[in-house]
Amino acid sequence: MRLTLTDNLKEALAIRKRIEDSIEKEMNMKHIKATYEDFEVEFHIGSRENHNTVNITQLAYEMLKEEGADCLLSEVEWEIV
Numbered sequence: 001m002r003l004t005l006t007d008n009l010k011e012a013l014a015i016r017k018r019i020e021d022s023i024e025k026e027m028n029m030k031h032i033k034a035t036y037e038d039f040e041v042e043f044h045i046g047s048r049e050n051h052n053t054v055n056i057t058q059l060a061y062e063m064l065k066e067e068g069a070d071c072l073l074s075e076v077e078w079e080i081v
Helices: 005-026 053-066
Strands: 029-036 039-046 077-080
Touching: 029 053, 039 053, 053 077
Parallel strands: none
Antiparallel strands: 029 039, 029 077
């Protein structure tokens, strides 16, 4: 069987995904998606850390602002995905 660059790339990406999933599971990470109008950011937080909804909202707000969203803290919506 002849491997091509595409095959190697697909395998490398699959390995990377398995490693990321393993790390996320090991660290008990939560995947957060925050939105405001057409802006969207995604990030991970460790559930072992003391994160409450106010902290998560603040973090999401700051990330959305960095992306250029002109929003108020109270307008930020987020969910665990």
